[in-house]
Amino acid sequence: AQTVTQSQPEMSVQEAETVTLSCTYDTSESDYYLFWYKQPPSRQMILVIRQEAYKQQNATENRFSVNFQKAAKSFSLKISDSQLGDAAMYFCAYRRRGGADGLTFGKGTHLIIQP
Amino acid sequence: NAGVTQTPKFQVLKTGQSMTLQCAQDMNHEYMSWYRQDPGMGLRLIHYSVGAGITDQGEVPNGYNVSRSTTEDFPLRLLSAAPSQTSVYFCASSPLGGEYIFSGELFFGEGSRLTVL
Numbered sequence: 001a002q003t004v005t006q007s008q009p010e011m012s013v014q015e016a017e018t019v020t021l022s023c024t025y026d027t028s029e030s031d032y033y034l035f036w037y038k039q040p041p042s043r044q045m046i047l048v049i050r051q052e053a054y055k056q057q058n059a060t061e062n063r064f065s066v067n068f069q070k071a072a073k074s075f076s077l078k079i080s081d082s083q084l085g086d087a088a089m090y091f092c093a094y095r096r097r098g099g100a101d102g103l104t105f106g107k108g109t110h111l112i113i114q115p
Numbered sequence: 116n117a118g119v120t121q122t123p124k125f126q127v128l129k130t131g132q133s134m135t136l137q138c139a140q141d142m143n144h145e146y147m148s149w150y151r152q153d154p155g156m157g158l159r160l161i162h163y164s165v166g167a168g169i170t171d172q173g174e175v176p177n178g179y180n181v182s183r184s185t186t187e188d189f190p191l192r193l194l195s196a197a198p199s200q201t202s203v204y205f206c207a208s209s210p211l212g213g214e215y216i217f218s219g220e221l222f223f224g225e226g227s228r229l230t231v232l
Contacts, residue, residue: 009155033219043203045223052219091157095219100165100211101173102148103221105157 002027004094006106013082014114020067021077021109023092031097034068034075039089039108048090051075079111087113117141121206121224128196128231136191136227138206145211147189148221151175151202158205164189165211196231203228 004025013019025034036048051059051068058066063080079086089110093103119140128134140147148163150173160173164183178200180192189208193200207221 004157035220043226045205045207045221045226047220050220095221097219100146100163100171102146102150102160102163102207103158105159107155107157 002029002094002096002104004092004104004106006092006109008109009107010110010112012112012114013079015082015084017082018078018080019082019111021079021090021092021111023075023077023106025073025075025092025094025104027073027094027096029096033095033097034066035093035095035103036064036066036075036077037091037093037105038086039091040087045091049077082113084113084115087111119206119208119222119224121204121227123227124225125228126230128193128229130197130231132196133192133194134196134229135193136204136206136229138189138191138224139187140189140206140208140222141187142208142210142222143186144208144222145186147183147206147208148173149179149181149189149191150205150207152205152226153202161191161204193229196229198231201229201231 032053034051038046049061067076089108091108092106095103122137149161150158152158162181164170204227206224
C-alpha cells in the first residue's frame with residue numbers, strides 16, 4: 001500500500017519570505033501523480049500544484065514550485081514571496097495512474113504566515 | 116458551474132440515528148469517492164465508485180454504506196451513527212478514462228461537518 005508522510009506538522013514563515021514543505025512517499029508503482037492541496041479555514045480543498053511521475057521537469061505555478069526527486073521518493077513544495085493568504089493546511093497526496101482507489105494523503109502541514 | 120455539491124454542510128445526530136450525506140456532480144465524472152477528515156489524520160478514503168452500479172471499499176469503510184444508481188449521484192449512508200463518526204466528510208470526483216482527460220486531480224465538494232452526540 002502507498003503511504004505519504006509529511007514530517008512537519010506546523011511551519012511558520014515571515015511574510016514575503018520563502019518556505020519549503022516536505023513530503024515523502026512510498027510506492028512500488030512507476031507511473032503516478034503527486035499533488036499538493038491547500039485547505040484554508042473555509043475547509044475547501046484547493047489544488048495547488050500537480051506533478052506527473054514520468055516528467056523529470058519540476059512543476060511550477062506562479063509562486064509555487066516543487067522539487068520532485070523520484071528516486072528518493074521526495075516531493076517538496078516551495079512557496080516563494082509568502083503572502084498572508086497562503087496561511088492554510090497543506091496536504092501532499094499521491095495517486096497512481098488510473099488509480100480507482102483515489103488519493104492517498106499525508107497528515108498535513110499547518111502553515112502560519114507571520115506579518 | 117456547480118462542480119461537486121454536498122448537502123447538508125452541517126449536521127448534528129444522536130448516537131444510533133441514521134442519515135444520508137448527499138453528493139452530486141455535474142461534470143460527467145465516472146469516478147466518485149467519499150473521504151473523512153479527522154484532526155491530525157489527513158483525509159482517508161471511505162468508499163469509492165468507478166461508475167453507476169459499481170462501488171468498492173476504501174481504507175475506513177466500516178459503518179458506512181454507499182450506492183451509485185446514476186453517474187451524477189453518490190450518497191453516503193450512516194445506518195446507526197456513532198460518536199467515532201464525528202468528522203468532516205468530503206465527496207470528490209474525477210474522470211477516469213482517456214489520456215487526454217485523466218489528470219489525476221480530484222475535484223472536491225465543500226465538505227460536510229457531522230457531529231454525533
